[in-house]
Amino acid sequence: xxxxxxxxxxxxxxxxxxxxxxxxxxxxxxxxxxxxxxxxxxxxxxxxxxxxxxxxxxxxxxxxxxxxxxxxxxxxxxxxxxxxxxxxxxxxxxxxxxxxxxxxxxxxxxxxxxxxxxxxxxxxxxxxxxxxxxxxxxxxxxxxxxxxxxxxxxxxxxxxxxxxxxxxxxxxxxxxxxxxxxxxxxxxxxxxxxxxxxxxxxx
Amino acid sequence: xxxxxxxxxxxxxxxxxxxxxxxxxxxxxxxxxxxxxxxxxxxxxxxxxxxxxxxxxxxxxxxxxxxxxxxxxxxxxxxxxxxxxxxxxxxxxxxxxxxxxxxxxxxxxxxxxxxxxxxxxxxxxxxxxxxxxxxxxxxxxxxxxxxxxxxxxxxxxxxxxxxxxxxxxxxxxxxxxxxxxxxxxxxxxxxxxxxxxxxxxxxxxxxxxxxxxxxxxxxxxxxxxxxxxxxxxxxxxxxxxxxxxxxxxxxxxxxxxxxxxxxxxxxxxxxxxxxxxxxxxxxxxxxxxxxxxxxxxxxxxxxxxxxxxxxxxxxxxxxxxxxxxxxxxxxxxxxxxxxxxxxxxxxxxxxxxxxxxxxxxxxxxxxxxxxxxxxxxxxxxxxxxxxxxxxxxxxxxxxxxxxxxxxxxxxxxxxxxxxxxxxxxxxxxxxxxxxxxxxxxxxxxxxxxxxxxxxxxxxxxxxxxxxxxxxxxxxxxxxxxxxxxxxxxxxxxxxxxxxxxxxxxxxxxxxxxxxxxxxxxxxxxxxxxxxxxxxxxxxxxxxxxxxxxxxxxxxxxxxxxxxxxxxxxxxxxxxxxxxxxxxxxxxxxxxxxxxxxxxxxxxxxxxxxxxxxxxxxxxxxxxxxxxxxxxxxxxxxxxxxxxxx
Numbered sequence: 001x002x003x004x005x006x007x008x009x010x011x012x013x014x015x016x017x018x019x020x021x022x023x024x025x026x027x028x029x030x031x032x033x034x035x036x037x038x039x040x041x042x043x044x045x046x047x048x049x050x051x052x053x054x055x056x057x058x059x060x061x062x063x064x065x066x067x068x069x070x071x072x073x074x075x076x077x078x079x080x081x082x083x084x085x086x087x088x089x090x091x092x093x094x095x096x097x098x099x100x101x102x103x104x105x106x107x108x109x110x111x112x113x114x115x116x117x118x119x120x121x122x123x124x125x126x127x128x129x130x131x132x133x134x135x136x137x138x139x140x141x142x143x144x145x146x147x148x149x150x151x152x153x154x155x156x157x158x159x160x161x162x163x164x165x166x167x168x169x170x171x172x173x174x175x176x177x178x179x180x181x182x183x184x185x186x187x188x189x190x191x192x193x194x195x196x197x198x199x200x201x202x203x
Numbered sequence: 204x205x206x207x208x209x210x211x212x213x214x215x216x217x218x219x220x221x222x223x224x225x226x227x228x229x230x231x232x233x234x235x236x237x238x239x240x241x242x243x244x245x246x247x248x249x250x251x252x253x254x255x256x257x258x259x260x261x262x263x264x265x266x267x268x269x270x271x272x273x274x275x276x277x278x279x280x281x282x283x284x285x286x287x288x289x290x291x292x293x294x295x296x297x298x299x300x301x302x303x304x305x306x307x308x309x310x311x312x313x314x315x316x317x318x319x320x321x322x323x324x325x326x327x328x329x330x331x332x333x334x335x336x337x338x339x340x341x342x343x344x345x346x347x348x349x350x351x352x353x354x355x356x357x358x359x360x361x362x363x364x365x366x367x368x369x370x371x372x373x374x375x376x377x378x379x380x381x382x383x384x385x386x387x388x389x390x391x392x393x394x395x396x397x398x399x400x401x402x403x404x405x406x407x408x409x410x411x412x413x414x415x416x417x418x419x420x421x422x423x424x425x426x427x428x429x430x431x432x433x434x435x436x437x438x439x440x441x442x443x444x445x446x447x448x449x450x451x452x453x454x455x456x457x458x459x460x461x462x463x464x465x466x467x468x469x470x471x472x473x474x475x476x477x478x479x480x481x482x483x484x485x486x487x488x489x490x491x492x493x494x495x496x497x498x499x500x501x502x503x504x505x506x507x508x509x510x511x512x513x514x515x516x517x518x519x520x521x522x523x524x525x526x527x528x529x530x531x532x533x534x535x536x537x538x539x540x541x542x543x544x545x546x547x548x549x550x551x552x553x554x555x556x557x558x559x560x561x562x563x564x565x566x567x568x569x570x571x572x573x574x575x576x577x578x579x580x581x582x583x584x585x586x587x588x589x590x591x592x593x594x595x596x597x598x599x600x601x602x603x604x605x606x607x608x609x610x611x612x613x614x615x616x617x618x619x620x621x622x623x624x625x626x627x628x629x630x631x632x633x634x635x636x637x638x639x640x641x642x643x644x645x646x647x648x649x650x651x652x653x654x655x656x657x658x659x660x661x662x663x664x665x666x667x668x669x670x671x672x673x674x675x676x677x678x679x680x681x682x683x684x685x686x687x688x689x690x691x692x693x694x695x696x697x698x699x700x701x702x703x704x705x706x707x708x709x710x711x712x713x714x715x716x717x718x719x720x721x722x723x724x725x726x727x728x729x730x731x732x733x734x735x736x737x738x739x740x741x742x743x744x745x746x747x748x749x750x751x752x753x754x755x756x757x758x759x760x761x762x763x764x765x766x767x768x769x770x771x772x773x774x775x776x777x778x779x780x781x782x783x784x785x786x787x788x789x790x791x792x793x794x795x796x797x798x799x800x801x802x803x804x805x806x807x808x809x810x811x812x813x814x815x816x817x818x819x820x821x822x823x824x825x826x827x828x829x830x831x832x833x834x835x836x837x838x839x840x841x842x843x844x845x846x847x848x
Contacts (some may be wrong), residue, residue: 010211011210012209012785012786012787013208014209014210014787014842015842020787022325022777023843025396025401026324026393029396032428033427033431036427036428040432043465044439044465047464048458051458052456126447126455127455129449129458130456132449132450132455136442136450150828158844163844164844164845167845168842171835171837171844
């Protein structure tokens with residue numbers, strides 16, 4: 001008869017402690033699936049663009065006036081959200097609220113600027129496959145940013161209610177990971193729509 | 204009192220008192236609240252299976268009507284438009300609403316029992332998966348019944364499916380219904396992956412996992428990353444049809460072939476996703492009736508994964524006739540032919556298991572064994588069409604229809620029915636009738652081969668698929684009549700199955716915990732299993748915990764009657780991903796109606812989108828948001844937040 005292993009084990013964590021919990025695996029699966037979704041969108045862009053006639057890119061020199069600062073803003077918000085998460089880890093509720101609150105405002109600013117960026121485009125959704133890809137891809141992204149904003153708002157609320165501690169904080173870490181994902185995926189979209197035309201793709 | 208953050212679970216024996224402590228913790232409450240709120244994987248699994256079988260019967264009736272129309276030349280039972288509706292809805296039903304959900308059902312029921320745990324990793328997500336599946340099935344069938352079913356084939360090529368050529372709501376129903384179904388598949392996939400890696404019984408290292416787990420895990424790892432391709436394709440199609448975008452439409456420099464790429468990037472891995480778990484049933488079920496372990500367990504596990512890895516790189520073989528560059532065709536042809544190798548590993552492992560074992564003939568073993576033959580026939584015809592010149596000759600003929608039915612019935616329906624005969628006693632406590640079962644098997648087997656074997660010839664003689672009728676004297680008349688006769692014999696076999704299930708539910712022989720003297724953990728618990736599955740969590744020391752006495756002894760033996768009690772709440776054990784050493788105590792959620800409310804919100808949202816009722820759509824979205832907020836609200840009981848002082 002063999003031993004039941006638990007009889008010689010150290011005590012086990014009860015429920016998620018720190019980042020250690022299956023919820024983080026769930027978030028990992030969600031991010032993997034969402035990342036695949038964006039990969040297919042970008043595949044659609046490169047596939048259609050590679051076979052398209054000259055002049056397909058309706059804006060061969062896309063203006064970076066709004067897009068570049070907006071990109072910096074979104075990426076910076078990732079660091080701010082991380083700063084908030086550190087606040088939970090160090091049991092500094094003020095820092096946590098500041099971090100999540102500012103990350104939320106920066107994300108909100110990104111959405112508003114993106115609205116003006118759309119308005120400034122010389123083409124609309126139905127102009128061509130290029131226009132459709134541009135608006136639908138950035139639109140998918142904005143919808144994910146909005147989901148991320150709702151998550152940040154929930155984390156802000158729960159932090160304000162004093163729910164979390166360095167040990168019990170998996171919701172915070174999972175939510176912040178989602179926010180990082182939303183920011184990183186934008187980098188790929190930005191590169192595709194704003195940088196590759198300068199590099200000569202499909203122009 | 205503050206509950207400890209760390210503790211060592213008490214080790215107890217499986218006693219009546221232990222069971223009495225667990226039952227109230229895990230039992231689903233009676234009545235409508237329990238019905239809508241249950242998160243018990245066994246109930247959810249059975250719901251999946253029953254719903255999928257209802258769709259199988261519906262799809263079967265559609266097929267029979269088509270076979271009446273095609274029984275002879277120039278028949279006019281159906282109009283061409285009705286025929287289009289039927290073959291498209293038949294494909295949609297069988298592939299999306301039966302073949303995959305039925306496997307999810309088996310996996311939901313079986314996984315925690317096979318893995319030695321008390322529920323899936325995310326029980327509420329599991330409930331959500333079922334409700335969304337049901338909603339999408341009702342949505343798609345609402346389209347069909349209101350005359351708006353899909354009518355451009357299940358793979359729905361543009362420009363047929365574009366608004367210019369198909370102005371009704373048909374394709375909008377199909378597009379949105381498929382996006383909805385994709386949500387169900389994706390959340391299910393995430394759940395299976397986390398369950399497989401984090402909740403196996405202590406000692407069940409990766410190398411000791413049953414093949415059914417390997418098959419379903421592999422299929423769902425693929426689903427997680429390929430389902431977005433088809434959801435996206437259908438959503439873009441809906442945008443093209445309703446909002447004037449130009450993804451697939453040449454007028455705006457769109458790419459019709461983009462549809463085919465996105466569809467088959469999903470579609471081919473999906474084909475493996477709907478056969479690998481069923482192959483896993485054969486790999487785990489057949490050896491029980493050969494009275495020996497599966498030959499080449501590790502090789503079969505690896506070949507399962509290899510099939511899927513290769514399966515990501517074969518989608519273009521559905522597009523050989525679209526004029527792609529020949530270098531690309533050669534690559535995809537070679538990759539498709541290479542699938543033969545891992546497939547052959549499974550076939551030879553099964554044959555060797557029969558050869559080296561002492562086969563016992565039961566209905567279940569007949570269904571499992573017949574899979575081998577049907578898989579070889581379907582595999583060879585697939586291998587043939589993987590070759591570009593052969594495919595050019597045979598594409599869009601009945602040869603392809605014969606191939607895909609050998610694959611989908613041969614390695615989905617037949618092993619699934621074998622699985623029902625095998626696991627029905629575990630699910631219900633009663634055995635299916637063996638005598639009726641033999642009639643069931645042989646009627647289906649003869650009917651199936653009579654229907655589909657001649658169909659290869661029909662295809663070789665040039666009959667195109669998807670035509671609603673044909674002229675006399677093309678050499679297709681008697682072949683089609685034979686196929687129609689065969690299809691009705693097959694249907695009679697399925698009817699015998701239904702009769703057997705209904706009869707045995709009432710009067711079947713009582714099964715006991717292990718009627719087949721099988722080796723895996725699900726047979727160590729009563730039939731049907733109690734809500735908590737295992738009174739004490741088992742510790743596993745080999746691949747065959749219940750056969751250890753008679754197989755060559757390993758250094759350790761499994762312990763099933765003594766283990767962690769975990770009875771202070773709804774608890775089970777989390778284990779490490781590779782070695783399955785105890786890692787944490789998982790606090791499991793109570794029953795909850797949040798998944799049902801979320802699925803209802805999604806249904807309202809999608810109906811709103813379909814009819815462009817933006818206010819109902821917004822209301823549906825709001826319901827979804829609120830349900831998610833309630834669902835994810837950190838709970839003390841789940842240790843998601845600090846206990847308030």
